[in-house]
Amino acid sequence: MTTAVPGFDPKVFKEICSTCSLRELCVPGGITADELERLDNFVERRRPVSRGETLYRTGDPFRALYAVRSGTFKARVMSDNGREHVTGFQLPGELLGLDGVAYDKYGVDAIALEDSLVCVLPYTALERIARDFPPLQHQLHKVMSREIVREQDVMTLLASLRAEERVAALLVGLSERYRRLGYSATNFVLRMTREEIGNHLGLKIETVSRAFRKLSDQGLVRIDGRKVELVEEDALRRSLGTAVVTRG
Amino acid sequence: MTTAVPGFDPKVFKEICSTCSLRELCVPGGITADELERLDNFVERRRPVSRGETLYRTGDPFRALYAVRSGTFKARVMSDNGREHVTGFQLPGELLGLDGVAYDKYGVDAIALEDSLVCVLPYTALERIARDFPPLQHQLHKVMSREIVREQDVMTLLASLRAEERVAALLVGLSERYRRLGYSATNFVLRMTREEIGNHLGLKIETVSRAFRKLSDQGLVRIDGRKVELVEEDALRRSLGTAVVTRG
DNA sequence: CGTAGCCTTGAGATGCATCAAGCATTGTGG
DNA sequence: CCACAATGCTTGATGCATCTCAAGGCTACG
Numbered sequence: 001m002t003t004a005v006p007g008f009d010p011k012v013f014k015e016i017c018s019t020c021s022l023r024e025l026c027v028p029g030g031i032t033a034d035e036l037e038r039l040d041n042f043v044e045r046r047r048p049v050s051r052g053e054t055l056y057r058t059g060d061p062f063r064a065l066y067a068v069r070s071g072t073f074k075a076r077v078m079s080d081n082g083r084e085h086v087t088g089f090q091l092p093g094e095l096l097g098l099d100g101v102a103y104d105k106y107g108v109d110a111i112a113l114e115d116s117l118v119c120v121l122p123y124t125a126l127e128r129i130a131r132d133f134p135p136l137q138h139q140l141h142k143v144m145s146r147e148i149v150r151e152q153d154v155m156t157l158l159a160s161l162r163a164e165e166r167v168a169a170l171l172v173g174l175s176e177r178y179r180r181l182g183y184s185a186t187n188f189v190l191r192m193t194r195e196e197i198g199n200h201l202g203l204k205i206e207t208v209s210r211a212f213r214k215l216s217d218q219g220l221v222r223i224d225g226r227k228v229e230l231v232e233e234d235a236l237r238r239s240l241g242t243a244v245v246t247r248g
Numbered sequence: 249m250t251t252a253v254p255g256f257d258p259k260v261f262k263e264i265c266s267t268c269s270l271r272e273l274c275v276p277g278g279i280t281a282d283e284l285e286r287l288d289n290f291v292e293r294r295r296p297v298s299r300g301e302t303l304y305r306t307g308d309p310f311r312a313l314y315a316v317r318s319g320t321f322k323a324r325v326m327s328d329n330g331r332e333h334v335t336g337f338q339l340p341g342e343l344l345g346l347d348g349v350a351y352d353k354y355g356v357d358a359i360a361l362e363d364s365l366v367c368v369l370p371y372t373a374l375e376r377i378a379r380d381f382p383p384l385q386h387q388l389h390k391v392m393s394r395e396i397v398r399e400q401d402v403m404t405l406l407a408s409l410r411a412e413e414r415v416a417a418l419l420v421g422l423s424e425r426y427r428r429l430g431y432s433a434t435n436f437v438l439r440m441t442r443e444e445i446g447n448h449l450g451l452k453i454e455t456v457s458r459a460f461r462k463l464s465d466q467g468l469v470r471i472d473g474r475k476v477e478l479v480e481e482d483a484l485r486r487s488l489g490t491a492v493v494t495r496g
Numbered sequence: 497c498g499t500a501g502c503c504t505t506g507a508g509a510t511g512c513a514t515c516a517a518g519c520a521t522t523g524t525g526g
Numbered sequence: 527c528c529a530c531a532a533t534g535c536t537t538g539a540t541g542c543a544t545c546t547c548a549a550g551g552c553t554a555c556g
Binding site: 194205208225 | 502504
């Protein structure tokens with residue numbers, strides 16, 4: 001299985017790509033050495049983005065997708081009254097930029113919440129390779145569709161949950177994503193401020209703070225600044241109604 | 249340009265496909281007669297769905313995308329407490345089922361709000377043809393990305409607008425879509441109930457009703473049951489803040 | 497040590513949900 | 527053709543969740 005491919009180090013793959021939503025792209029099962037090389041050549045493997053830096057802005061011409069290798073991003077839109085809406089947070093292995101395909105320009109700002117690394121996937125090359133390599137094509141479609149589903153979930157959350165439930169849903173969602181990454185699902189550190197959480201969930205910062213307090217008082221979680229411990233994960237999950245899936 | 253192709257009637261195309269989000273699929277610019285025939289063979293061109301009927305249900309195995317030819321649909325999820333969330337309304341030329349790719353099953357129920365016709369686009373065939381026909385591939389990606397952007401807009405709406413603004417945004421959005429279809433952008437009939445509007449916008453039916461009333465009192469719109477007239481379209485638009493785009 | 501950013505908490509205001517009643521329209525069976 | 531049920535819509539009164547405004551505390555960092 002481990003064919004000798006120039007410039008490809010399986011150890012690096014293990015760390016970086018194994019949880020990536022596009023791993024089929026970088027090291028798909030059944031990919032030939034030849035194909036792998038071709039992929040390797042077009043992906044820029046580690047562009048650093050430091051905390052607070054903008055990876056791309058709303059309206060920038062769309063050129064590439066970005067896969068988060070390490071770190072965390074927020075995607076946001078600013079309304080002209082100066083208010084921020086955070087459309088999502090991106091953890092390692094997740095993609096940025098899918099909204100750019102629609103109108104050949106990005107529809108959000110992508111901002112690093114901590115020092116991060118991204119893979120750069122030039123889009124036209126990606127489309128070209130996808131044509132020659134059906135599993136990759138299908139994987140790309142799945143990734144886009146998952147983003148659609150994720151956003152549906154957020155819409156449902158915004159349309160039907162109360163403040164405390166929204167915050168609980170966010171925590172459960174982050175928990176699942178950290179588990180998938182092989183990190184602790186019960187102990188993690190929030191990379192975003194209360195305000196960013198509020199701007200994602202459609203709540204004011206004070207309401208977010210009080211929601212944390214209430215969940216904490218019920219013994220469901222333990223909160224210390226940005227450090228979170230899920231004490232009663234199941235109860236937390238149940239407090240949402242199982243229909244609300246939390247994929248993002 | 250009008251090559252003689254068996255089974256293809258340009259007049260029918262004009263009526264049906266010219267505003268379709270997948271028109272590149274059915275009659276792309278620059279498509280050869282050969283390719284067109286191939287497309288023609290795999291698309292089922294007019295499946296009727298009568299009012300209230302379900303086109304597909306949450307969890308049904310994903311097989312096909314559907315393009316609305318005539319009529320209107322709602323896409324919805326039911327939470328287990330029995331509450332409905334309407335993720336969107338689909339007008340002629342718009343697509344249903346993109347969420348199904350992600351997990352090989354549909355993520356919503358698609359229900360006709362009036363007697364409707366859809367085109368059926370079997371998905372595996374679509375992927376296959378897209379590989380051989382780059383403009384179609386790109387168009388498919390654009391359509392998926394537009395759905396992502398549309399949902400981002402709805403999320404922003406839900407997270408930041410007040411009741412009256414949400415209703416105004418819906419009306420402006422419908423207006424634009426009817427204009428694109430060649431219908432009046434200022435006079436149209438709502439195909440959905442107040443309750444469905446509320447379940448889309450995260451509002452109760454009474455609140456929707458009162459929002460209509462207020463917009464009406466301000467002279468921005470005229471409402472008679474489901475008949476809507478946009479009297480001051482610009483003012484209505486301005487009442488939203490221009491950053492809130494309303495694509496669906 | 498001091499400042500700036502972030503977070504918490506309290507008190508009061510407000511927008512939407514809830515509860516309740518009544519009206520309009522449509523369709524149906526007598 | 528009419529009576530009346532069913533469905534959808536409106537309107538009013540009240541309560542509650544969240545926002546708003548205000549103050550103070552904590553932490554990190556220069």
